Amino acid sequence: xxxxxxxxxxxxxxxxxxxxxxxxxxxxxxxxxxxxxxxxxxxxxxxxxxxxxxxxxxxxxxxxxxxxxxxxxxxxxxxxxxxxxxxxxxxxxxxxxxxxxxxxxxxxxxxxxxxxxxxxxxxxxxxxxxxxxxxxxxxxxxxxxxxxxxxxxxxxxxxxxxxxxxxxxxxxxxxxxxxxxxxxxxxxxxxxxxxxxxxxxxxxxxxxxxxxxxxxxxxxxxxxxxxxxxxxxxxxxxxxxxxxxxxxxxxxxxxxxxxxxxxxxxxxxxxxxxxxxxxxxxxxxxxxxxxxxxxxxxxxxxxxxxxxxxxxxxxxxxxxxxxxxxxxxxxxxxxxxxxxxxxxxxxxxxxxxxxxxxxxxxxxxxxxxxxxxxxxxxxxxxxxxxxxxxxxxxxxxxxxxxxxxxxxxxxxxxxxxxxx
Numbered sequence: 001x002x003x004x005x006x007x008x009x010x011x012x013x014x015x016x017x018x019x020x021x022x023x024x025x026x027x028x029x030x031x032x033x034x035x036x037x038x039x040x041x042x043x044x045x046x047x048x049x050x051x052x053x054x055x056x057x058x059x060x061x062x063x064x065x066x067x068x069x070x071x072x073x074x075x076x077x078x079x080x081x082x083x084x085x086x087x088x089x090x091x092x093x094x095x096x097x098x099x100x101x102x103x104x105x106x107x108x109x110x111x112x113x114x115x116x117x118x119x120x121x122x123x124x125x126x127x128x129x130x131x132x133x134x135x136x137x138x139x140x141x142x143x144x145x146x147x148x149x150x151x152x153x154x155x156x157x158x159x160x161x162x163x164x165x166x167x168x169x170x171x172x173x174x175x176x177x178x179x180x181x182x183x184x185x186x187x188x189x190x191x192x193x194x195x196x197x198x199x200x201x202x203x204x205x206x207x208x209x210x211x212x213x214x215x216x217x218x219x220x221x222x223x224x225x226x227x228x229x230x231x232x233x234x235x236x237x238x239x240x241x242x243x244x245x246x247x248x249x250x251x252x253x254x255x256x257x258x259x260x261x262x263x264x265x266x267x268x269x270x271x272x273x274x275x276x277x278x279x280x281x282x283x284x285x286x287x288x289x290x291x292x293x294x295x296x297x298x299x300x301x302x303x304x305x306x307x308x309x310x311x312x313x314x315x316x317x318x319x320x321x322x323x324x325x326x327x328x329x330x331x332x333x334x335x336x337x338x339x340x341x342x343x344x345x346x347x348x349x350x351x352x353x354x355x356x357x358x359x360x361x362x363x364x365x366x367x368x369x370x371x372x373x374x375x376x377x378x379x380x381x382x383x384x385x386x387x388x389x390x391x392x393x394x395x396x397x398x399x400x401x402x403x404x405x406x407x408x409x410x411x412x413x414x415x416x417x418x419x420x
Contacts, residue, residue: 060144070196072140072147074111074171075203082204084111086363086382087134088170089163089343092156093179095190099197101204102176106197109179109186112155113167114342121165127153133167159186160344162301162321174204181220181238183362183386184264184279184304185320185344216243216419217406223265223305223347223389224402225274232416233391235406236276238262240284243406246416251286265305265347265389271312277303281317281325291315291328305347305389310354318359320344322367333357333370347389349399360401362386364409375399376411 055067075082084090091112099106113133115121120129130137133150140146152169159179179186214221220238225248227233232246240254240263251273254263261279268274273287279302281294291314294303301321308315314328322336322345336345336359343363350357356370364378364387375398378387385404392399398412406419 055148057139057144060139064144066139066144066146066148068147069152070147070199071110071152071169071172072149073201073204074173076140076142076146076201077149077171080203081384082173082175083386084109084173085170086380087114087342088112089114089166090159090173090179090183090186091163091166091169092158093186093191094156094193094196096192096194096197098194101198101200104176105178107175107177107179108196109159109173109175109182110155110169111171111173113150113170114163115165115167118165126155126164126166128165128167130168135168135170137168156191158189158191159183160320160341161185161187162341162344165340174199174201180279180302181262183344184222184302184346184388187302214406214419217241220262221388221402221404221406221419222263224391224400224408225266225268226349226391226400228268228270228272230413233400234266234268234274235402235419236263236266236389238264240276242266243419245418253286254284264303267306267308267315268391269308269312269315270310275306275308275315277306277317279303288312293317293327294325301344304345305359307348307350307357307392309350310352316348316350316357318345318348320346322359324348330354335359335369336367343386346387349390349392351392358390358392358399360387360390362388364401373397377401378409 057066060066078085088111091110093107093109096106113135115128115132117132118128119132135150137151138149140149150168150170217237221235222238223236225234227248232248234248235243240257240259242250242253244250263276264279265277266274269288275288276284281299281303283293299319301319303317304320306315306317309330311329314330316330317325324332324335326332341361343361345359346362348357348359351372353371356372358372359367366374366377368374378401387401388404390399390401400413401409408415408418
């Protein structure tokens with residue numbers, strides 16, 4: 001039904017819409033289908049973006065902002081925070097040059113609702129039916145003077161590609177920093193539409209998705225590793241800087257090095273030293289032996305985390321889709337690869353025995369394998385910043401989670417301080 005309607009709408013609108021970009025044409029066709037109004041489209045003079053009346057609320061007129069075919073900013077519908085709300089994932093992004101709000105490119109990232117059922121998905125259609133995504137089509141906080149929310153089925157697809165079935169777009173994150181620095185699952189494949197460069201919302205922070213209050217990390221924390229006795233931990237940033245707390249030994253970092261891709265996690269090695277892993281699977285060893293990497297090899301999803309085996313002669317790496325890569329004497333004990341995830345995996349930690357490990361998602365959800373016990377999670381709870389990594393003490397149970405701003409969440413493990 002939906003595919004047929006898309007095809008009909010595409011032919012119907014082809015002559016009316018600007019041929020400037022694929023984005024202009026495809027986004028509006030998808031919008032018409034998702035609202036459920038069939039071909040209830042009002043063509044009118046003006047710009048390509050003003051050519052379609054796709055109202056989120058039937059009480060709004062075609063000249064109102066809610067009928068322009070655009071999605072509302074997340075900061076307007078998510079308590080002032082310019083991040084994807086709970087029960088959504090980033091589905092893709094586009095770039096606009098020439099904005100007066102950024103000194104360089106400006107990025108728009110769509111937050112699609114997650115689906116609690118897969119009815120409607122399949123045969124090339126990647127959206128669940130509107131009854132499966134838990135959102136309602138409407139206007140933002142200012143009614144007809146807002147853009148729409150929960151109305152449009154559209155996806156650019158460069159983020160969370162492991163999530164094959166998504167719901168309607170709830171809102172969009174807007175920032176002057178690249179999407180892959182906000183969500184590690186996003187690729188660098190560019191979609192461009194400069195006509196949106198000047199769209200803005202009063203609640204949006206021009207430099208970062210939410211104001212950063214941690215100068216030491218610049219809100220770019222990506223991982224955490226425990227010291228050998230559990231009396232300290234090291235926190236890693238995406239630019240390769242290590243911050244040591246408690247008795248964690250600082251053996252150096254990559255903060256003065258130009259990196260091909262950002263570092264994404266740090267892992268302590270039993271016996272001394274630690275490793276960094278980058279998004280392309282490259283490994284950096286500090287006081288520790290190099291045992292192999294995925295650097296230079298094809299990855300279905302970017303690498304996001306790693307942890308060492310208890311012997312110090314092996315390590316595991318994990319990708320955003322939950323796939324596990326084992327090196328040295330590290331054994332494969334299961335993974336989330338090929339399974340549905342509400343949010344991408346961002347880190348992992350091993351048990352003291354080496355016969356189990358945990359993986360953590362950006363929403364704080366925990367997945368346990370082997371002899372790894374579940375000691376709690378942040379899944380389903382409100383986070384100021386997404387979770388970016390985890391670590392487990394080597395001498396006693398429990399684990400720590402670390403958020404993008406450096407905030408620490410301890411589960412059956414001691415809290416020893418944080419930069420946030």
